[in-house]
Amino acid sequence: MALARDPIGNGQLEHPRARVQLDNPLCGDRVIIEVTWDDNGMLTELAHEVQGCALCRATASLIGRDTPGKQLTEIAIAQTELERLLKEGEEPTHHHWQGLSVFKPVHGHKSRYECVLLPFKALTQALEV
Amino acid sequence: MALARDPIGNGQLEHPRARVQLDNPLCGDRVIIEVTWDDNGMLTELAHEVQGCALCRATASLIGRDTPGKQLTEIAIAQTELERLLKEGEEPTHHHWQGLSVFKPVHGHKSRYECVLLPFKALTQALEV
Amino acid sequence: MQMTKPDAMAFDPAEIKKLFPIFSSHPQLRYLDNAATTQCPAAVIQAVDLHECQSRANISRGIYPLAEEATEAYHQARNMLAQYLGAQDASEIIFTSGTTGAINLLANAYAVDLKEGDEILLSLVEHHSNLLPWQILSRRTGVKLRFLPLTADGRIDMRSLHRLVTERCRLVAVTHASNVTGAVTELGPLIDAAHSVDAAVLLDGAQMAQHGPLDINALGVDFYALSGHKMFGPTGIGLLWGRRDLLEKLAPPFGGGGMVHRVTIDSFEPAELPARLEPGTPPIAQAVGLAAAAAWLMELDLKAVESHLYHLTGRLLDGLNNFPGIKLIGPSDLYQRLSLVSLDLAKVHPHDLSQIFADRGIAVRGGHHCAEPLMRFFGLMGTTRVSLALYNDETDIDALLLAIEEAQRILI
Amino acid sequence: MQMTKPDAMAFDPAEIKKLFPIFSSHPQLRYLDNAATTQCPAAVIQAVDLHECQSRANISRGIYPLAEEATEAYHQARNMLAQYLGAQDASEIIFTSGTTGAINLLANAYAVDLKEGDEILLSLVEHHSNLLPWQILSRRTGVKLRFLPLTADGRIDMRSLHRLVTERCRLVAVTHASNVTGAVTELGPLIDAAHSVDAAVLLDGAQMAQHGPLDINALGVDFYALSGHKMFGPTGIGLLWGRRDLLEKLAPPFGGGGMVHRVTIDSFEPAELPARLEPGTPPIAQAVGLAAAAAWLMELDLKAVESHLYHLTGRLLDGLNNFPGIKLIGPSDLYQRLSLVSLDLAKVHPHDLSQIFADRGIAVRGGHHCAEPLMRFFGLMGTTRVSLALYNDETDIDALLLAIEEAQRILI
Ligand SMILES: Cc1ncc(COP(=O)(O)O)c(C=O)c1O
């Protein structure tokens, strides 16, 4: 809830290297991710705008907090970890992504998975990883 | 069965005053009725060609036997009597049409009503009564 | 077989509820999503069962007793629905897969007749099912779509009617009652305007159908669409009703078995109504189920049901009006709306609110309700919709109001 | 949950028959009209019941547990049908109202792409449901229909294949097995010829579907259509399977709720497969029932069922060959045909023969079987069709043969 209430990384970038807008067709929620990375494959800056529910805002916020400074390859891992957490209820194992476990209570609520995943999908789509 | 086996009135007229072809969409059966009447409203000549089941052939045969010489108004009555016989099982009351009661066993077999009625429908359509 | 009707005072939702197996399986369920799907009484489930166990066969072409029984059952189902709609002529009832299927059938049939420049008039309140088929038609034929605007409280605004119903208008297709605002459409002026230019009127009756039998001729419309699953019947079935003279003019847009007089490899000669518009094996058992639902509804004391629903809706509206930050969507007059209420709770996403409800056993729906143009009109992402049916009671309303209180504590 | 499979010798139609409630209601019934509709096992009827009693809700948009359950049930039904067809990707399964619905869906989707002069290749054996939708398409777009001829015994004649599959051919749409001749279509050359000019291949699987799971990729076709009610499932449901890349190219021909990403009053952006081709509330409970039918079929020892049906079909053919004046329609080789036999009894109208059967509790079908061009090919008004399913036994065949003897006595 705290993540959702005080969004981290909300806003826009001046010169994003990539920008992706993604919609959740089921509820009409919308996420815009703007992101920049350097030539060593490190995510340097990220901003998001979310029209969505608390879960969606919380993921965006977590992304805003935890992804800058990470390698793009690690971010791809995060999405896999998150999907496994939601679908199988398995805690994240990668040390960078322990924070994802805040979403554990969503496991079993199938209709909400997409809410949590949407910002991550937008991000990995932007990064093309 | 006898009516169906030895069709009465099968064939074509040389100068029909009206000709109607009618199909039963359910089974593809086809009836052609050719008919002539005089200015006093009496049916003078009738011929039929039937591609159809025994019931259909039987009605055509009965028509071939019983309608020549009758007034057109009486023929309209016959169709009503026949429909009532099939649907309600009520014996024909009009003295000209006692012969229709051969179709009594069809009462209750809804899918066959159309087989019996088809030649009559073609006839009344030809006579426009 | 007419049951003795209980009088209005004696109407007891608890007794009604017992007729619905879902509430035996889920005794704690507070089902307030009846605009999406109503639940199914045992009488309907059993009618389908019985048909499948005792009378199952394909229809129309078999002459053995079982096929005659099945044909007769399908035929009687059509008669029952004709009675429910108040249609004199049962062959005006075309069974479809649902409201969406019915509207697509009509749109595709119309596509043959309409020309570029012809117009179809819709409204901004329409469900996607009464919008997208016309968009597709428009793309195909060049027909122009026009839209009736809405009043601030979400009713169709009739003031621009005479500007929008032009000489080129061929069809006015609007909802009988909205699945978001609950507003019941004012038909008189609409029908008069349409008929004055020889345009036909289609009503989307998806939401209205569950409220009891209609008098379709008194309504004065030309086409009517509804879904079984929204009137206590099975999924997979619905119908299009149309005035015979209009239906007869439609070229069958879909083809298949059972709808023809004669077929060659080049062309076919369609059969009479209703067969010509029902290609293929129809949803036979579902038609039997829908007829059972219609029969079940007609046995009820619908006056009592209506006052029960007004009472609950009033209690709900009163309760909601007590909350700060809640915006109600739709007409404020209780008697201009169905027993469904959409609300927007400031700063709370409809999904988060719905989740709080769900955690408390309350089933409501949050989102755009397949009416995105309407959401845009209200400047909302979505709403939370509470929709009632005859088995709901005061405790459902009170539990919902309590949950909103909790939601405001948790979420804001 | 895999049942222990009885071995081929132990296959017992009497035991199977007990699973079908219709035979408890009608113990004397000899049901030999399985090509029109198969009967429904209790497992299927109960699966639909259970869904309606325990999990009924609209799908995809609700977030309360009941809606999640219903969504999951629908989703699992799709998975089960994917498994039945051998499709790796369940979103290639588009639920429709039946085979007819599936073919009309495809024809209307194709209508957007095809141009005058393009060609569609059918055959003379097709059911009206795989003919009329293409005639309507042809009228709409100017696409030309061509027809594969038949061999004297009613199989599709492949000798003119290379003449008929031209560069302009966009689709070859033929039946997987005929509902009149029982002939199973030889696919190899057909698919090779079609693919050599980049034409897609649609199989009408209405008759084949009841004979057990398929390996759709091994078949090598591009689209497949089937009906629930002909594979022991409910009415009101069927499906169109298509290869993902082809389905993705189809513009949704029908519109409605649940199939879009975004909607404005002017246009919509369709959602992903399968939703984009399933507008409106789908036949949810019927999909659950169809999945139960597929699961039930997959539990059977289908090798044993097959030899049982070959045995009965052989007995039937042998018996019929003993009668003077009976002409059998279809391939003489038992292994090129399904367990259905059409016959023409000289001087006897199929309806009269069917009536004699009906009077003796035997259900068969007489008529043109919605295949008028085929009837014209054979120069017949209609045939009498005997179609078997796994619950039939030798006594059914023998009773039928006896009835023919009586018919010849009575009718000729
Ligand atoms: C070969 C064939 N194709 C198509 C159909 C149409 O199936 P349905 O009526 O279930 O849509 C049938 C059965 O009627 C059939 O036998």
Ligand SMILES: Cc1ncc(COP(=O)(O)O)c(C=O)c1O
């Ligand atoms: C007003 C309205 N129209 C049309 C529909 C579509 O009905 P169905 O999905 O049953 O085809 C619905 C419900 O979803 C509705 O509420």
